[in-house]
Amino acid sequence: MRTPVAVTAITLTALFASTATVGAERLITGADIKDGSITHRDIKAGSLKADRLEPAARHRAFxxxxxxxxxxxxxxxxxxTLKVPAGSYAVQASLSVSNGASxxxxxxCELQDSAGVLTSQQQWMATAKGQVIPMTIVGVATYAAPATITLQCFTMVGSTSGNNGVILAEQVTVADKS
Known part of the structure; x- marks a missing residue:
């Protein structure tokens, strides 16, 4: 049988230990957290919604x-084609290029907007009829107003087709240089 002093000591130790952690949770603020000390692994999936973030920290992709x-x-x-709202974007387009000739x-292929060509890529294909080759084009753009980005292609030689075209525009935050 335990003595009353031992039972009291165990009870007090448990009480102080539980209140110390509760108190620490209430005292930690964003100012106490060092940059880079919390990663995506530390945040439970689904516990942080985009509407709770500052606008600059929100991620948008189209x-x-x-x-x-x-x-x-x-x-x-x-x-x-892809319509995007005003903002700065990292843009990537991909498609499969098919050779229909022997x-x-x-x-x-080019990424174009109303101002002209953002970036272009040329793909030469071998002689095999029906050969399919992937093509990827990347570029960046900043728009003061909503804009349309188009993946446009043309051929100079042969018979070609573009299959399964995709444009992905990821809105990015541009660092202030001041």
Whole structure:
């Protein structure tokens, strides 16, 4: 049988230990947390919603997908388009380029907006008819007003098509240089 002093000591130790952690939880603020000390692994999935973040910390991405094949000729052919609100973006487009001819073929694809060409990529294909090659194009853009980004392609030689075109525009925060 335990003595009353031992039982009292155990009870007091448990009481102080539990109140110390509760008190510490209430005393920790954002100012106490060092930059980089908390990572995504420390945050329970679904516990933090975007509407609770400052606007600059919110992540927005926009995507457009064209699931069918688009025959490409000597003129610009829009494979897919994407409308985005004002902001700064890292833009990536991808598609499969198909050679419909039995000779060498090429296709030039560009990311365009109302101001012109953001970036372009040229793909030369080998002689195999029906050969399919992936193409990826990346660029950056900043818009003061809503804009439309278009993945456009044309061919200079041969018979080509663009398949499964995708544009992904991820809104980014531009650092203030002042």
């Amino acid at each position: 995507v457009s997908t064209q699931r069918r094949s688009r025959q490409v000729d000597l003129t610009d052919t829009a494979v897919t 000779t060498n073929s090429n296709m030039v």
